[in-house]
Amino acid sequence: MxxxxxxxxxxxxxxxxxxxxxxxRDLSNIIEQEIKSLSTNETIDHYIIYSVDATDNTSFESQxxxxxxxxxxxxxxxxxxxxxxxxxxxxxxNIEVQMVHLINDENSENFISVSGDEPNWVNGxxxxxSEIINNAENQSKxxxxxxxxxxxAVFVLFNVEYFRLVHFEKTQYELLATLYVIGVxxxxxxxxxxxxxxxxxxxxxxxxxxxxxxLQLATKKRNNMKWLMATIFFPILLAIxxxxxxxxx
Numbered sequence: 001m002x003x004x005x006x007x008x009x010x011x012x013x014x015x016x017x018x019x020x021x022x023x024x025r026d027l028s029n030i031i032e033q034e035i036k037s038l039s040t041n042e043t044i045d046h047y048i049i050y051s052v053d054a055t056d057n058t059s060f061e062s063q064x065x066x067x068x069x070x071x072x073x074x075x076x077x078x079x080x081x082x083x084x085x086x087x088x089x090x091x092x093x094n095i096e097v098q099m100v101h102l103i104n105d106e107n108s109e110n111f112i113s114v115s116g117d118e119p120n121w122v123n124g125x126x127x128x129x130s131e132i133i134n135n136a137e138n139q140s141k142x143x144x145x146x147x148x149x150x151x152x153a154v155f156v157l158f159n160v161e162y163f164r165l166v167h168f169e170k171t172q173y174e175l176l177a178t179l180y181v182i183g184v185x186x187x188x189x190x191x192x193x194x195x196x197x198x199x200x201x202x203x204x205x206x207x208x209x210x211x212x213x214x215l216q217l218a219t220k221k222r223n224n225m226k227w228l229m230a231t232i233f234f235p236i237l238l239a240i241x242x243x244x245x246x247x248x249x
Contacts, residue, residue, distance in 0.1 A: 007091065009115035010126045013108040016139040018207045019099050021074045024082055026132045027097055028065035031086050034095065034125060038088070045089040053081040078211035092117045095125060101208040103200055110206045140203050151199075155192045159185050 028050060038046060050067045052060045054077040060067055068074055074082075080101045087094040096113040112133065114126045202222050209216055 005092075005117055007115050007117055008119045008122045009094075009113070010122055011114075012112045012126060012130050012133075014110050014112070014130075014133050015105050015205050016141060017110075017133060018137040018139055018209050019082075020136070020209050021068065021070070023132060023136045024074060024099070024210075025065070025068045025070075027129060028068055028084055030125070030128050030132070031084055031095055031097075032065055034093070035086065038093075046087065046093075047089065048086045049083075050085075051081075051083045052077075052079055054078060055080050074210045076211065078215050078217075079208050082208070091115075093121065095129075097129065099208060100206065101204060102206050103204050105205040139205070139207055151192050151196055155188055158188055 031048070035046065035048060048063050050062050050065055052067060052073055054060075054073075056077060058077065060073055073079075082097075082099045084095070084097040086096075094113070094115045096111075098109060098111055100109045102109060112126065112129045114122050114129070116122045202218055204218060207218055209219065213219070
């Protein structure tokens with residue numbers, strides 16, 4: 001009769017989060033608490049696995065959350081995927097957590113899934129796990145909200161300034177002049193698309209902030225971009241805007 005039970009299943013997909021080793025450990029601790037609360041029969045007939053896939057093509061598995069011990073694997077390697085799976089063999093209790101470092105999580109690969117015989121248990125576990133995810137630092141939505149506008153503005157201002165400063169006169173090098181007229185806007189458009197693709201990688205949809213700081217490329221590149229924007233980009237942009245406004249007066 002046990003197989004005829006209709007079980008409740010809840011699934012929470014999350015995005016725009018920065019997942020740190022502490023968040024990973026806190027999630028695994030919730031699962032460990034559930035394992036400790038199992039009855040004698042459930043303790044015998046249950047399955048648990050934690051797995052870690054790193055960017056250096058190494059992978060690790062364990063039936064203990066000691067795999068996430070501080071200053072060990074997830075803080076010595078840059079991790080691209082973490083999976084936690086727990087279930088009793090009669091399927092009365094199931095928990096699955098998956099976290100993947102992704103630029104765009106179009107396939108909803110970052111999720112928490114809980115199912116079981118008791119709706120109260122399902123909702124309670126999901127609530128505790130989701131609370132930890134909610135407490136994780138939010139990923140900036142800069143790339144979605146502003147990057148397109150900023151890059152478009154730079155593209156337009158650059159080309160306006162270029163054609164304002166560079167004068168083309170008929171010479172024996174008309175072909176060369178034509179190439180400058182057509183080629184520079186095309187090259188600047190190509191550069192704009194390349195910059196947009198680069199910015200996309202700086203703010204992953206879900207970012208696993210694991211490993212030593214010097215190996216966390218997204219964080220390093222964001223810091224470098226902030227420095228470049230503050231010291232080089234914005235001063236040049238303001239100078240171009242000033243020149244355009246001044247020449248139009």
